[in-house]
Amino acid sequence: MDSDNAQGVFGAILSRDPQVALDIAQIAFPEIGVGPLHATQYVIELVGPRTSRGETTRSLLSPSALGALGNPSVFVLGLADVSWAPLTPSDSRPSYDSIALCWDVVSSRGTLSSGSAAQLLERVRPIAERLERIPMPLPTPDMIDPKVAELLERRESLDVGVSIGLVGPEGGIPERDVWVQAARMGFDLSPEGEFVWRAPLAP
Numbered sequence: 001m002d003s004d005n006a007q008g009v010f011g012a013i014l015s016r017d018p019q020v021a022l023d024i025a026q027i028a029f030p031e032i033g034v035g036p037l038h039a040t041q042y043v044i045e046l047v048g049p050r051t052s053r054g055e056t057t058r059s060l061l062s063p064s065a066l067g068a069l070g071n072p073s074v075f076v077l078g079l080a081d082v083s084w085a086p087l088t089p090s091d092s093r094p095s096y097d098s099i100a101l102c103w104d105v106v107s108s109r110g111t112l113s114s115g116s117a118a119q120l121l122e123r124v125r126p127i128a129e130r131l132e133r134i135p136m137p138l139p140t141p142d143m144i145d146p147k148v149a150e151l152l153e154r155r156e157s158l159d160v161g162v163s164i165g166l167v168g169p170e171g172g173i174p175e176r177d178v179w180v181q182a183a184r185m186g187f188d189l190s191p192e193g194e195f196v197w198r199a200p201l202a203p
Contacts, residue, residue: 007182008058014179014180015183015184016144016183016184016185016186017184020184020185021036021175021184021185021199022185022186026092027138031050032087034075034083034084034085035075035084035085035100036075036084036100036102037102038138038139038140039123040104040105040106040151041102041103041104041105042101042102042103042105042112042120042137042139042144043100043101043137043138044100044101044102044116044120044121044124044135044137044138045098045099045100045101045135045136045138046100046101046127046128046131046133046134046136047133047134047136048131048132048133048134050160051079051095051096051097051134052095052096052097052099052131052132052133053094053095053098053131054091054092054093054094054095055075055098056130056131057087057095057099060074060087060099060101060127061074061087061088061089067128067129067200069101069120069123069124070103070120072101072102073086073101073102073103074086074099074100074101074102074104075086075095075099075102076091076098076099076100076102076114077097077098077099078093078096078097079095079097080097083099084098084100087099097136098134099131101124101195102141103117104146105122105144105148105151106151106152106155111148111152112144112148113144113145113148114141114142114143114144114145115141116144117137117144118141119142121135121137144145144170145181158192178195182195185197
């Protein structure tokens with residue numbers, strides 16, 4: 001018996017109850033630190049022996065500059081900073097010690113390629129020269145295609161789940177009660193005969 005057939009047996013009582021149903025909004029995901037994510041991003045750090053002028057650095061945020069570079073995330077480190085921070089127009093610091101431009105290797109818009117990464121590096125070079133810096137790509141453009149393949153493989157093989165087993169009192173639990181409570185919590189009966197709850201968009 002599947003959920004559709006069971007609905008005819010149990011009637012309206014077999015339905016999701018918003019008061020007790022599991023909600024994806026209640027799941028707390030760990031926060032990801034701010035700054036370049038070398039495991040999933042193509043990062044070009046602009047390095048040099050001297051600090052970069054704040055006003056010149058913030059010109060990277062102009063729509064034309066960002067658009068020409070494919071709208072990367074821009075992070076900076078000040079002389080006394082111990083962690084990266086997003087570069088914002090309201091940041092009034094006179095200089096920065098480090099600058100990083102970051103692009104997601106795999107995103108909802110598609111994937112980056114080694115060829116595209118090489119083009120981005122060439123577009124960044126004159127910007128780095130204007131800031132008296134040298135662009136250092138991490139990883140190098142030739143490693144982007146293998147990185148994309150690795151991330152896509154990991155995404156396709158990712159399967160996270162939690163199983164819950166309930167032990168009832170002596171004599172067991174009436175099957176009807178199990179169905180009703182599982183439905184109230186938002187579970188569905190799978191073809192394998194298990195009650196399952198999936199996050200939205202899960203396969």
